[in-house]
Amino acid sequence: MDSNAMIWFRKGLRIHDNPALDHARRGCKHLFPVFVLDPWYLDPDPAAFSPGSARSGINRIRFLLDSLADLDSSLRRLGSRLLLLRGDPATLLCRVLKDWNIKSLCFEFDSEPYSLARDKQVTDFASACGIKVFSPVSHTLFNPTDIIEKNGGRPPLTYQSFVALTGKPPPPISVTYSELPTVGDTGEYELLTVPAIQELGYGDISQEEFSPFRGGESEALRRLKKSLKDKEWVAKFEKPKGDPSAFLKPATTVLSPYLKFGCLSPRHFYHCLHDIYNSVGSHTSPPVSLVGQLLWREFFYTVAFGTPNFDRMIGNKICKQIPWGDNEELLVAWREGQTGYPWIDAIMIQLKKWGWIHHLARHSVACFLTRGDLFIHWEKGRDVFERLLVDSDWAINNGNWLWLSCSSFFYQYYQIYSPISFGKKYDPDGNYIRHFLPVLKDMPKEYIYEPWSAPLSVQKKAKCIVGKDYPKPVVAHETASKECRKKMAEGYASNISGNKVASQKDVLRRKSQDDNSQASSPSKIKQRRKAIK
DNA sequence: CTACAGTTGAAGCC
DNA sequence: GGCTTCAACTGTAG
Numbered sequence: 001m002d003s004n005a006m007i008w009f010r011k012g013l014r015i016h017d018n019p020a021l022d023h024a025r026r027g028c029k030h031l032f033p034v035f036v037l038d039p040w041y042l043d044p045d046p047a048a049f050s051p052g053s054a055r056s057g058i059n060r061i062r063f064l065l066d067s068l069a070d071l072d073s074s075l076r077r078l079g080s081r082l083l084l085l086r087g088d089p090a091t092l093l094c095r096v097l098k099d100w101n102i103k104s105l106c107f108e109f110d111s112e113p114y115s116l117a118r119d120k121q122v123t124d125f126a127s128a129c130g131i132k133v134f135s136p137v138s139h140t141l142f143n144p145t146d147i148i149e150k151n152g153g154r155p156p157l158t159y160q161s162f163v164a165l166t167g168k169p170p171p172p173i174s175v176t177y178s179e180l181p182t183v184g185d186t187g188e189y190e191l192l193t194v195p196a197i198q199e200l201g202y203g204d205i206s207q208e209e210f211s212p213f214r215g216g217e218s219e220a221l222r223r224l225k226k227s228l229k230d231k232e233w234v235a236k237f238e239k240p241k242g243d244p245s246a247f248l249k250p251a252t253t254v255l256s257p258y259l260k261f262g263c264l265s266p267r268h269f270y271h272c273l274h275d276i277y278n279s280v281g282s283h284t285s286p287p288v289s290l291v292g293q294l295l296w297r298e299f300f301y302t303v304a305f306g307t308p309n310f311d312r313m314i315g316n317k318i319c320k321q322i323p324w325g326d327n328e329e330l331l332v333a334w335r336e337g338q339t340g341y342p343w344i345d346a347i348m349i350q351l352k353k354w355g356w357i358h359h360l361a362r363h364s365v366a367c368f369l370t371r372g373d374l375f376i377h378w379e380k381g382r383d384v385f386e387r388l389l390v391d392s393d394w395a396i397n398n399g400n401w402l403w404l405s406c407s408s409f410f411y412q413y414y415q416i417y418s419p420i421s422f423g424k425k426y427d428p429d430g431n432y433i434r435h436f437l438p439v440l441k442d443m444p445k446e447y448i449y450e451p452w453s454a455p456l457s458v459q460k461k462a463k464c465i466v467g468k469d470y471p472k473p474v475v476a477h478e479t480a481s482k483e484c485r486k487k488m489a490e491g492y493a494s495n496i497s498g499n500k501v502a503s504q505k506d507v508l509r510r511k512s513q514d515d516n517s518q519a520s521s522p523s524k525i526k527q528r529r530k531a532i533k
Numbered sequence: 534c535t536a537c538a539g540t541t542g543a544a545g546c547c
Numbered sequence: 548g549g550c551t552t553c554a555a556c557t558g559t560a561g
Contacts, residue, residue, distance in 0.1 A: 158539075158558055240541030287540040296540080360541060367542095411556040415542045422542075485554090492556070 002029040003103035004184055008093060008122075009035045009082070010115065011139055012108035013067045014217040015074050017172035017265035019136040024106035025177075030184030032100055033075055033082050035068060036089040037192065044201045049335065050352065050387060051205050057388045058205060059355030060257075062197050063215035067261050069194040070216030078180040084192040090121040097122075097131055099187055106134040108262065111144055111305045112394045141169035141266050141298050144305035155306035157318060157409065159287055162299045172267040211355040211390055213257055220258035224269065227253040234276050235283040237290045244360035245427035247350065247435065251358060253290070256391035259297065270294055297396060304395035311398045313379065313407065320407045322491040324370070324377035331376055333474045334369050335384050337437070340466075340473035343423035343449060344368050346436040353436075355390035360422075366404035367417045371488050373480045378405035406488060413488040416481050420449045439470050 005028035007021045015021065025031050042061060045054040052058040072082035085092050097105060105126050110119065119135070126133050137143045147165050148155050156162040197205070228234055242251035258264035273291050277283045286292030309315040313322070333339050337348035347361045357365075362385070368374065369381045378401040385401070386392045402408040423432070430448035434441040440448060442462040447454035452466045452473060459465050466472055 156559095160539080161559065238540085242541085244541095289540095292540075363541070406556080409557090410539080411558090412539080412542085412554095413556065414554055415556095417542065418544095421544085425543095488556095 004028060004030045004032060004101055005104040005106065005181075006032040006034055006097065006100070006102045008105065008107040009033065009071065010089075010107065011110060011260070012262035013071050014220070014263055014265060015071075015078075015177070016217070016221070017138065017268045018108070019138050019173055020106040020108045020134065022173055022175060023134045023136070024104060025180050028104065028181055031080060031181040032096075032102065032183060032186070033080055033180075034093070034096065035071075035082055035084055036092050037084060037086040037195075038089055039086065042200055048387070051202065052387065055387075056392075057355065058197065058202055059211040059388070060390045060392065061200070061202075062210060063213065063257055063355070063390045064261065065194055065197060066215030066219070067217070067263050070218050070263075072194055074217065075180065078177050080180040080183055082194070083183065083186060083189075084194060085189065086192060090118045093122050094125040096186075096189065097126060098129065099189075100184065102131055104132045104134065108139055109135045109137045109143075110139060111301060113311075114394075138265065138267070139262055140301050141270060141294065142166055142302070144302040147298075147302045148306045155303040156299075157303065159296065159299055162302065163286055163295055166295070166298070169267055169270055172265055172271060211353070213254060213354070213356060213390055215257070215261065215263060215390075217258075217263045220255065220263035223253070223255060223258065224264060224272065227255065228272055228276060231276050231280055234273065234290060235280045238284050238288040239293060239359065240288060242358065242360065243426045244347075244358035244364070245423060245432035246358070247354075247432060250356075252293075254356060256393075257356070260391045260393045266294055266297065297393075300395045300399035304399060311379075311382070311394070313377070316408075318408045319402060320411075320491065321495045322405075322407065322488070325375045326377060326380070327374070330374045330474055331369075331380055333471070334365070334374060334376070334381075338471050338474075339368070339419075340452065340471040341368070341419040341449075341477070342430070342433045342437055342440055342451060342470075344419050346433045349436040351385075351388050355388055362400065363404055364417050364419065364422055366401060368419055370401075370405035371413050371484050372416045373419065373475050373477060373484060375484050375487060378402065378407060381405075411492075413492070414485055416485070419477055424449050437470075439464050 005024040007024040012018055012020065041053055041055045043053055045052065048054065050057050052061060068082065068084070075081050085096070096102070105122075107119070110116070123133050123135075147162070150165045151161075156165060239252070244251070255264055255269065259266055259269070270291065277291075283289065284292075286295050303318070304310045307316065307318055313319050334344070334348065337345035337352070339345055344365055347357055347365050350361070351357045366378070366381055369376050370378050382398060382401040385397055389397070399409070403410045406413040427433075429445045430440070430443070433448055440451060440462070443451055443454065443464055444458060444462070447458060451459070451464065451470060454462070454466070464470050
């Protein structure tokens with residue numbers, strides 16, 4: 001064979017377990033490994049609320065650049081290189097397919113709506129030109145289409161029912177390369193080297209604002225190895241028992257950003273975990289285990305793929321229609337870590353600086369913004385996370401905001417995280433707060449979660465006057481959470497699910513259930529069951 | 534139709 | 548650390 005093939009990188013920024021790459025390199029004369037830098041994703045947007053582009057905060061941009069540099073150097077070791085272009089990805093790709101006389105185009109399947117639209121443009125063009133397209137599923141363990149089909153055409157809406165539909169995922173491809181086909185003639189196209197963040201126009205951003213997590217496949221595999229070294233820890237992992245206030249040594253693997261960009265193959269990760277499970281006596285299970293975490297990812301990918309308007313309330317059939325508020329002042333206070341609740345504010349500062357916060361920390365601040373305290377639309381919080389998280393992933397981020405706002409998946413809206421006691425139970429001395437909110441570093445631990453309650457003399461001694469050096473609480477949690485709970489109950493009562501408005505019959509049915517609730521409360525049932533025993 | 538379970542709530546009790 | 552109460556949701560399995 002002496003034709004040209006292309007591997008088009010978007011996510012899947014790795015050499016290992018990359019079926020699109022493997023397919024492309026087989027039987028071609030020249031292999032063209034391409035990545036298109038999208039100015040919309042990379043160029044500074046001065047109007048944005050944080051440093052970064054219109055689409056992404058600076059931490060994730062840097063993570064992407066790290067990943068590209070690492071990919072390029074890996075390709076160079078194999079006698080190839082990354083061909084970096086700049087422009088609108090779909091438009092540019094169609095041009096080079098033609099100009100470089102590509103006969104086989106390979107790229108990893110990407111199930112996000114934005115990507116599907118982009119890829120359709122390219123695939124349609126390629127087909128019209130007689131170019132073969134190969135687009136395997138390797139960003140996820142399973143093909144969402146298969147799961148949805150198995151479930152009768154609808155995505156499963158509970159984790160358990162999802163897991164019941166899955167079997168064993170396909171194994172990773174285990175080929176290693178000593179070399180790859182050389183790159184052919186790229187004509188007059190200007191091939192870029194991976195830019196440094198400063199070259200994109202972010203020159204004056206100080207280094208201390210950057211995330212400690214660096215991108216790239218090499219870093220992903222190092223981090224994986226380090227995480228898996230302690231087999232006992234892997235075998236006993238239970239997500240809900242993790243400590244959200246741990247930051248010097250996070251309670252989780254922090255492999256999520258590497259999975260997001262495909263620096264790490266989920267199949268490789270899965271099979272490493274299974275090897276460990278097989279080598280130890282007992283291990284935890286889904287949903288709480290590490291494999292369980294990978295399956296959560298699959299769950300959200302599947303539901304997101306099978307649900308039109310998944311990232312919106314309106315027009316989203318699985319989303320509760322709630323009359324959320326839009327108080328800009330409260331939103332900004334939350335976003336900037338100025339709510340007056342140190343636990344909430346410290347988390348938001350860590351998010352801004354590191355681009356990563358613990359899962360339970362995400363729960364705390366998401367609950368606070370939406371159903372817990374501020375009653376602000378989950379889409380607003382979603383946007384902030386989408387911008388700031390290095391691991392921000394369309395399906396998972398939207399899925400979790402639906403979850404935390406009790407808009408879908410989870411409906412126990414009366415279970416509200418306290419912005420005071422939730423953090424205190426993990427970190428009674430407030431070391432996490434002291435680190436991310438240095439203004440409170442000398443506040444005695446008795447008051448660090450509620451500095452407004454400290455006597456003025458104590459505030460003076462700590463050099464932190466509430467209302468001057470640190471904000472007063474924007475709402476009173478006690479009353480605000482009660483008010484939110486009431487609004488949620490009203491919201492639920494007026495719409496059963498999705499954009500279907502409750503019929504008179506539904507309302508009546510609900511009412512009669514309320515009337516009977518006394519007789520059928522779980523505690524009563526438990527008592528009865530005990531009595532029978 | 535009903536029973537049940539649902540990754541991760543808080544506070545108070547022992 | 549485990550249990551109960553607080554108030555009371557939903558999708559799914561049967």
